[in-house]
Amino acid sequence: MNVQSQSKRIIIFDTTLRDGEQCPGATLDVDEKLTIARQLARLGVDVIEAGFAYASPGDFTAVQKIAQAVGTADGPVICSLARAIPNDIKAAAEALKPAAKGRIHTFISTSDIHLEYQLKKTRGEVLAIAEEMVAYAKSFVEDVEFSPMDAARSDPAYLYQVLERAIASGATTINIPDTVGYMTPSEFGDMIRGIKENVPNVDQAIISVHGHNDLGLAVACFLEAVKNGARQLECTINGIGERAGNASLEELVMALHVRRQYFNPFLGRPVASDAPLTQINTQEIYKTSRMVSTLTGMLVQPNKAIVGANAFAHESGIHQDGMLKNRQTYEIMDAQTIGLTQTLLVLGKHSGRNAFRTRLKELGYDLSEQDLNKAFVRFKELADKKKELSDRDLEAIVNDEVQHVPELFRLELVQVSCGNRSCPTATVSLTTPDGEELTDAATGTGPVDAVYKAINRVVNVPNQLIEYSVQSVTAGIDAIGEVTIRLKYGGSFGVVPANRIFSGHAANTDIIVASAQAYVNALNRLYASLQPVEPVATPVR
Ligand SMILES: CC(=O)SCCNC(=O)CCNC(=O)[C@H](O)C(C)(C)COP(=O)(O)OP(=O)(O)OC[C@H]1O[C@@H](n2cnc3c(N)ncnc32)[C@H](O)[C@@H]1OP(=O)(O)O
Ligand SMILES: CC(C)C(=O)C(=O)O
Numbered sequence: 001m002n003v004q005s006q007s008k009r010i011i012i013f014d015t016t017l018r019d020g021e022q023c024p025g026a027t028l029d030v031d032e033k034l035t036i037a038r039q040l041a042r043l044g045v046d047v048i049e050a051g052f053a054y055a056s057p058g059d060f061t062a063v064q065k066i067a068q069a070v071g072t073a074d075g076p077v078i079c080s081l082a083r084a085i086p087n088d089i090k091a092a093a094e095a096l097k098p099a100a101k102g103r104i105h106t107f108i109s110t111s112d113i114h115l116e117y118q119l120k121k122t123r124g125e126v127l128a129i130a131e132e133m134v135a136y137a138k139s140f141v142e143d144v145e146f147s148p149m150d151a152a153r154s155d156p157a158y159l160y161q162v163l164e165r166a167i168a169s170g171a172t173t174i175n176i177p178d179t180v181g182y183m184t185p186s187e188f189g190d191m192i193r194g195i196k197e198n199v200p201n202v203d204q205a206i207i208s209v210h211g212h213n214d215l216g217l218a219v220a221c222f223l224e225a226v227k228n229g230a231r232q233l234e235c236t237i238n239g240i241g242e243r244a245g246n247a248s249l250e251e252l253v254m255a256l257h258v259r260r261q262y263f264n265p266f267l268g269r270p271v272a273s274d275a276p277l278t279q280i281n282t283q284e285i286y287k288t289s290r291m292v293s294t295l296t297g298m299l300v301q302p303n304k305a306i307v308g309a310n311a312f313a314h315e316s317g318i319h320q321d322g323m324l325k326n327r328q329t330y331e332i333m334d335a336q337t338i339g340l341t342q343t344l345l346v347l348g349k350h351s352g353r354n355a356f357r358t359r360l361k362e363l364g365y366d367l368s369e370q371d372l373n374k375a376f377v378r379f380k381e382l383a384d385k386k387k388e389l390s391d392r393d394l395e396a397i398v399n400d401e402v403q404h405v406p407e408l409f410r411l412e413l414v415q416v417s418c419g420n421r422s423c424p425t426a427t428v429s430l431t432t433p434d435g436e437e438l439t440d441a442a443t444g445t446g447p448v449d450a451v452y453k454a455i456n457r458v459v460n461v462p463n464q465l466i467e468y469s470v471q472s473v474t475a476g477i478d479a480i481g482e483v484t485i486r487l488k489y490g491g492s493f494g495v496v497p498a499n500r501i502f503s504g505h506a507a508n509t510d511i512i513v514a515s516a517q518a519y520v521n522a523l524n525r526l527y528a529s530l531q532p533v534e535p536v537a538t539p540v541r
C-alpha cells in the first residue's frame with residue numbers, strides 16, 4: 001500500500017480541544033467541548049483530537065461524548081491523545097469506543113534533551129517503548145497515530161529509526177512535531193524531505209506535522225512541509241495552544257485555498273486545477289473562530305490574519321478608494337469566503353472623500369459636491385479627535401454642516417402632569433410653518449411619550465422613533481440634560497429613502513423640555529425633506 005502518494009489532498013487534524021485547551025486559562029467543560037466539536041464537524045475537519053482521555057475524568061467524558069455525538073460514520077475521525085503508557089492507551093481506547101472512526105494518538109519523546117532529563121531513558125529503551133505501545137494501540141483500533149515528541153530537536157538518524165519501527169508496528173500516521181517551535185520554514189521542509197527519503201516504509205503512513213508558534217513561524221513551517229510531502233496538518237482554531245500557540249487552522253486553510261495553484265504541483269495535481277486542497281467549508285471559519293474565542297475566553301487580536309476584526313477592514317482613503325473601484329485592488333480574499341457578510345470600510349482620520357460619500361449615500365444622503373466638501377472638512381476635524389466615526393457622527397455632521405433646517409415648527413409651550421398616581425398627560429403648543437399656533441394634548445406611558453404623542457397630533461407627519469437617549473452634560477442636580485433623537489419617516493410619499501435617519505438634538509436643564517425640542521428638531525428635518533415634492537403640511541387637528 002502506498003498511502004502517502006495516494007493522498008492528493010491535505011488532511012486537517014484539529015487539536016483545538018486538546019493542544020488548544022492546553023493554553024493557560026482556556027479550560028473548557030464537557031458541554032463546551034461538545035459544542036465546539038459539533039461546529040468543527042460543520043467546518044469539515046477530517047480529524048478532531050477531542051482530548052487526552054487519561055488526563056482527567058472530565059476529559060475522558062468529553063472524548064466519549066464527542067465520539068458518540070460527532071463521531072458518526074459520515075463524520076470526522078475522533079482522536080484521543082495517550083502517552084506511550086498502557087493505561088493511557090487503554091483509557092483512550094475505552095473513551096473512543098462509541099466513535100465510528102476512532103484514532104489513538106500515542107507519543108513519546110525522541111530528542112536527547114527529553115530522553116535525558118524528562119524520561120530518563122536511553123534511546124534503545126524509547127525505541128522499544130514506541131514499538132510496543134504502537135502495537136498495543138493497534139490492538140484496539142486500526143487507525144493509530146504516532147508522534148516522536150520534540151522531533152525537530154532529535155538526531156535525524158535516530159528519528160528515522162523510531163519512525164520506521166512505529167510504522168512497522170502499525171502506525172498509519174506519523175506526526176512530526178516541532179514541540180518547542182524552534183525550526184525555520186526551510187529547515188522544517190528539509191526535515192520532512194529527510195523523513196521521506198530515509199524512512200524505508202514511509203509510504204505506508206501519512207506524514208503529518210504539528211508545530212508551535214514560539215517564533216511565529218508555525219504556519220510558514222507547515223507550508224514548507226506540504227511542499228516536501230506532509231499530507232496532514234495539526235492545527236487549532238485561532239492558533240490557540242501551549243505557550244505561543246499552535247499553527248492556526250484558518251491561516252493554513254486559507255493559504256492553501258488562496259494559493260491552491262501554487263501548491264497544486266506539490267500534491268501531484270495539474271497546476272491550473274481549481275479543486276480545493278482541503279475539505280474545509282471555509283464559510284464556517286469565522287463562526288468557528290468566534291465560538292472558540294467566546295468559550296475559551298481567548299480573545300482574537302484585531303490584526304490576526306483571517307479572523308481578526310481588522311482582517312477585512314480598511315480605513316485609509318487610498319485603499320478604500322481602490323476597494324470601491326475594485327475589491328481586488330487591496331484584498332486577496334473575499335470576506336464572504338470565510339463567512340463574513342462583507343468587507344468593512346471604517347471611517348477615520350485616514351479616510352478619503354470616496355468612502356465618505358459612499359457611506360453617506362448608504363445612509364440616504366446624496367450631497368452636492370459643494371456640500372460634500374463642506375461636510376468632509378468637518379469630518380476630518382472630528383476624525384482627528386476620534387478613532388473611528390460612527391454613522392451617528394456622520395448624520396450629525398450632515399445635519400449640522402449641510403442641512404440648515406429652517407425652524408418650520410416652533411415649540412412654544414410644553415407642560416406635563418405625571419406622578420405615581422396620575423396618567424402622564426402632556427399639552428404642547430407649536431407655531432406651524434403657516435404661522436398659526438396650535439395646541440394639543442395627549443396621554444402616554446410616561447411624560448416623554450405623552451409629549452411626543454401631543455407633538456405628533458400637531459405636526460401630523462408619520463414617523464417612527466428609533467432612538468431616544470438622554471445624557472447629562474454637566475454634573476450635579478442642576479445638570480443640563482442632552483437629548484438625542486433618531487427617527488425614520490413612516491409614510492408612503494416615496495420621496496424619502498427608506499434608510500434615511502433624521503436626528504434631533506437639544507439640551508436643557510429640564511429634560512422634558514429638551515426631549516420636546518429634540519423631537520421637534522428631528523421632525524423639522526423630516527418635514528423639510530418632504531416639502532419640495534409633496535406638501536404634507538396643513539396640520540389636521
Ligand atoms: C507536547 C504535549 O503537548 S504533550 C501533552 C501535554 N498535555 C498534558 O500534559 C495534559 C494532560 N496531563 C495530565 O493530566 C498529567 O500530566 C497526566 C495525568 C498525563 C500525568 O500526570 P502524573 O502522573 O501526575 O505525571 P506528571 O504530569 O507529573 O509527569 C509526567 C510523567 O509522564 C512521563 N511522560 C511524559 N511524556 C510521556 C510519554 N509520551 N510517554 C510516557 N511517559 C511520558 C514523564 O516522564 C513523567 O513521568 P515520571 O512521573 O515517571 O517522571
Ligand atoms: C503531543 C505532541 C504531538 C504535541 O502536542 C507536541 O509535540 O507539541
Ligand SMILES: [Mg+2]
Nearest residue numbers: 019179210242
Ligand atoms: Mg503540541
